[in-house]
Amino acid sequence: MVCRPQFLALDSSHLRQWISDWSSPRTNVRRTAADFEAWLEDQGLIPLVTLHHLEELCGHGSEATVRRGLDCLARLKMVAWVADEGGCPGGVTTLGRAEAECILRSPEADLFSVRDAVWAKVLRCGTGLDLLGEEPDLWLALKPLFEARGESSRDLVALAYTDVVDISARPMSDLLGGRVRTGADLHRSLELLAGSFAVDIALRGDERIKSARNLADDFVDEVRKLGEALPANPTEFVKQSLALQGVLPEEIRPDATVGEMLDLGLFRSQLKVLFEGSEYAFEDLTRIRSSQMPTWLIQTAMRRFTPQPKRRSGSEVNDTYLACLAPYADLTLVDKRVREGFRRAADKMPEIAKITRRVERAPRYDRIPGLAH
Numbered sequence: 001m002v003c004r005p006q007f008l009a010l011d012s013s014h015l016r017q018w019i020s021d022w023s024s025p026r027t028n029v030r031r032t033a034a035d036f037e038a039w040l041e042d043q044g045l046i047p048l049v050t051l052h053h054l055e056e057l058c059g060h061g062s063e064a065t066v067r068r069g070l071d072c073l074a075r076l077k078m079v080a081w082v083a084d085e086g087g088c089p090g091g092v093t094t095l096g097r098a099e100a101e102c103i104l105r106s107p108e109a110d111l112f113s114v115r116d117a118v119w120a121k122v123l124r125c126g127t128g129l130d131l132l133g134e135e136p137d138l139w140l141a142l143k144p145l146f147e148a149r150g151e152s153s154r155d156l157v158a159l160a161y162t163d164v165v166d167i168s169a170r171p172m173s174d175l176l177g178g179r180v181r182t183g184a185d186l187h188r189s190l191e192l193l194a195g196s197f198a199v200d201i202a203l204r205g206d207e208r209i210k211s212a213r214n215l216a217d218d219f220v221d222e223v224r225k226l227g228e229a230l231p232a233n234p235t236e237f238v239k240q241s242l243a244l245q246g247v248l249p250e251e252i253r254p255d256a257t258v259g260e261m262l263d264l265g266l267f268r269s270q271l272k273v274l275f276e277g278s279e280y281a282f283e284d285l286t287r288i289r290s291s292q293m294p295t296w297l298i299q300t301a302m303r304r305f306t307p308q309p310k311r312r313s314g315s316e317v318n319d320t321y322l323a324c325l326a327p328y329a330d331l332t333l334v335d336k337r338v339r340e341g342f343r344r345a346a347d348k349m350p351e352i353a354k355i356t357r358r359v360e361r362a363p364r365y366d367r368i369p370g371l372a373h
Helices: 012-022 027-043 051-059 063-074 092-105 111-122 128-132 136-160 172-176 183-204 212-228 234-243 258-274 294-305 315-323 336-348 350-355 365-370
Strands: 006-009 045-049 079-082 123-126 331-333 358-360
Touching: 012 027, 012 051, 012 063, 012 365, 027 045, 027 365, 051 063, 051 136, 051 315, 063 128, 063 136, 079 128, 092 111, 092 258, 092 294, 111 123, 111 294, 111 350, 123 128, 128 136, 136 183, 136 212, 136 315, 172 234, 172 258, 183 212, 258 294, 294 315, 294 336, 294 350, 315 336, 336 350, 336 358
Parallel strands: 006 045, 006 331, 045 079, 331 358
Antiparallel strands: 079 123
């Protein structure tokens, strides 16, 4: 009988704590880190790492701090990671593409068969050097890229999670039968919108955003350019707007809510990114149902049910990505807000409780052994 490996998905804060303790000048602190590794080995638990963990590790702190972290990871005797087709560390996009490919091969596959097939295909085990490569310091070259991605995440979260404009509950019939603003009327509306976004970003966005006003103006300007390229007829405006995201005209139902149509558009947009340059035609992707993909289910649940913080940090992007490990890891550690998001989602979306394995939170990595029994 072959035993299946047991995976522990650490929160990125736990991984940083563990690494920090490994390199501590204090003997008792280093012993805590060593004891945790010994506990993992005794329990048969393998820490599961993704590109998102490495991005946070390499994107924060000085070069010396990052190098110490990489050295600690390289010394691990056993680690698991989400691997792309070349065996390199991947993340939620790697999982998402593998899930979608499974569905393309087996169109009637459900959440559980997709999860099991992807688990066997994408998760890889080895040493820390197998994960990072023979020269871990090469990851230092990606530090500027990871820092830039962190800045982009702050901007994305500030705009994507705002409730300045929320028409998700309105029926599509309102938009299809409405009117499209033009000329001075449009200009005034966009000016007011930019101002509202700027205030919201300043009050609730990540404090590291350099200019709330510039971010709001740039975003609204993109909206304006998009609107100018679309027809003034409201029905055609809506249809072409959604078509840009991959929603087919026959899929637009007047009785659907705006939120339902936007969710479909976001799903299709992500699929197009996942399969850009592949042999699959767009028509193939339209046959994939969002209800079949574990990572999409988790991201949707986190977006809907995770309590919003007083200020929206760019780290929320990676928090959501790491939550997508819950169907694949035997024990997934998340922060307090994400744990509450899972709890709320389980009440509203029964499939969440069925597809995920164990999800917990702990203030520190060395408290995890107390949860695992």
